[in-house]
Amino acid sequence: MMKTNDNTLPEYNPHLIEPEIQKLWETNKSFEVTEDTTKEKDYCLSMFPYPSGKLHMGHVRNYTITDAISRFKRMNGKNVLHPIGWDSFGLPAENASMQNKKPPSEWTHTNIAYMKEQLKQMGFSYDWKRELATCTSDYYKWEQWFFIQMYKKNLVYRKNSIVNWDPVDKTVLANEQVIDGRGWRSNAIVERREIPQWFLRITNYAKEILEDTDTLNWPDEVKQMQKNWIGQSKGTEIIFIVENLDYKIKVFTTRPDTLFGATFIAIATEHPLVKYANQENINDFIEETKKTAINEAAIETLEKKGVFSGLYAIHPLSGDKIPIWIANFVLIEYGTGAIMSVPAHDERDHAFALKYNLPIVQVIKPKDNSNIDISSEAFTQKGILINSCTSDKYNNVSFDDMNFNEASDAINSLLIDNNLGAVKTNYRLRDWGVSRQRYWGCPIPMINCEQCGCIPEDEKNLPVLLPIDNINLDNGSPLKTMKEFYETNCHICKSKAIRETDTFDTFFESSWYFARYCSYDADVMLDDRVSYWMPVDQYVGGIEHAILHLLYSRFFQKAMADILPYTIDSLKEHILPREPFTSLLTQGMVLQGGVKMSKSKGNTVDPQELIDKYGADTVRLFTMFAAPPTISLEWSNTGVEGAYRFLKRFWRLATNHIKNVSLKNNNSTNIVHSKLNSKQKNIRNKIHSTLAKVIDDYNRRFTFNTVIAALMELTNALNKFEISDDIDTYIYDEGIKIIILSLSPITPHISSKLWEMMGNNPDITFIDFPVVDTEALEVDQLEIIVQVNGKLRAKILVTKDLEDDELKSTALENQNVKKFVTSTPKKIIIVKNKLVNIVV
């Protein structure tokens, strides 16, 4: 019999199998792809890693997911592009460099080499010929080029913007380097400093990005987050004139109906009007405000403070004099940097007015005329106007008794007619500041010429190479002191010029790498191969990228679609997609002891130990089994043993089967389902219902944990299945093969080896995925749940599609059901082939 233990069988040894199978893939070039118009393309992509040193569990999780999807799709006849690369510019390399005195370039390339080896050990099915690293000039040359194209299209501009300034180290700090308002190295209190920086006009695309969001097959929460981030609001821009100054303050409000309740104006400390302020304590206030961090979370949780500027604005319609305050909660970067404050109808303004004893004037009353006490609490709902009447200048027009819509329209019209305002759509989204005062990034290809001013570098001179030798980072970015880097000549007038020493935000690199994979070796930014592969069909990455990276990439894709067909010859006849990622799977965070496994903080678990001990298949299996991809997961090693045990158990089951049966006579086409006995029908039902579930989970749900659970159940069922004749053996063989192939996207090495041992070619990359025998899914008898008043009281076995009346009487005959049906049932609810609920 088959299931006796036989110690002559080869043991499961991943350390022998895995390198052997990986070698085979390499020899066969199994995962290299080219454009093949006869096959349906499928572009499956993981967010590329930052080469922090070694793989962590978050990487393993992310890359196993796309690997499983890629492998599944290849087995379904798709031409699958599955590339990988390195997001290799960024802050951690500079920090590491300061610690260990190795140049960032060397540190980065060492890390890439090590991590590449790890990825290969994991058996991920990448097309390695497309590998790219963003820190190489082959890559960043093209983003310098594209930046110049965007400059030509007026998508680039320069303006002053605020950064964190460490007054001791005399460097700009990233938000992450500011800890409780102090520089992480110097411990000095961080200041705000305004410096000129380059911006991309992402707001030009705000409307399109917003509107296209609904076309994406992305998680609803990500779409909602992006919509809220873009934050479209329709409202009114209103002009207040400053008394005794020829100065107009613009404010934006979504509640023009509350205009007559505006009792003061609040402006940001960086607002240009501040220089006219004439109160003594203002400088102290500004100095204090300068010492708060620049991130929104810090500003929003700050105690709301302000100071009177000594200036007054004239209310545009009432003509009243209202004070102008400088406030720490108004952001210069957001909107116009000034707001009209209506304490009666806005909570923040209300609190501020109470604190500084400013007037609170009610101009809205509830629709139902209920009593409200405006002195204790703001009334923020829309209602009916009161106390809203213009001055003589505008003929004492009253807006009282109007509702929100009527009042807004009437007030807007009056403002527009008198050039005091405009109806406007505002976005919360701000233009993208791409300048970084750092070394390890792509140089911004701009020069400052004494004669010609600030202009782009000549495209012929690209790339502007980042120097990588003799780098010392102790005093901030070395580019700022390297004459050989920044001294240059203007390519137009040949006079002396100074090169821009800032580098790009690293989100710049990650906003188009997905397109470069298609044209990995092109001598232009992109070529017509992108029109075959793009857009990415399935993108997978961490939920922490739900907004920034994914939004910037959408902007870039739209900008590329607008620019490249007019600038690159091979793209002239092409229409590029306007969205980069058709479907998105956001992977949950991998936590360690409840802490985010940050790429830059180094508190990572090294999966290498697990690979060394159990092999890649076990690590892949466990990572997928531990949880569905979307939820965050606190990593723990418990359970890896279980995954390993399962593989060993399945290996034994399969190898026993291989050894004990003659493969030649073993043919599942000998199975005629209708002629099987009930034991055989049952196990075939289990085999094929499992397969159906597996296919659905791979295809639609991406819940690999339930794929594995179902296959474990099937393995347990086969283990219990007693073989007594040839037909049993055929069915058993069918089950084993289905498990091997169903597992193969997740555990490709063991599957390949077992497949080979069953007499087949071990390269299963393009084997057809098994097909469900729908006949095997049919059953004669079903278990029906019987409830009384919604509580489970019995399970009854009945024939399929039993008539309702018969089902009712069968249910009511059940002894346990009888105990609870003490009176005539009021109602009996039947869910066909599933449930009976008797209501008494």
Added chain:
RNA sequence: GCCUGGGUGGUGAAAUUGGUAGACACACAGGACUUAAAAUCCUGUGGGAUUUAACUCCCGUGCCGGUUCGAUUCCGGCUCCAGGCACCA
């Protein structure tokens, strides 16, 4: 503070469209095999009640309330945790 998720046994989780709560594992306990250990296999395992036992019953999906014949699932309120908040990537 704002935006977006989430909370189910000792642990990771399952329950896919409102219909059996806890599949599949981990851990633990007991047993088999072994001189012993490892490995492997078998049994049990949410809490409680009852019973020789089988069965059966009550409670239970963060908290409070609602809708429904029926709620882990839908709605309202709260609470705690996580992600993001524009210079970490």
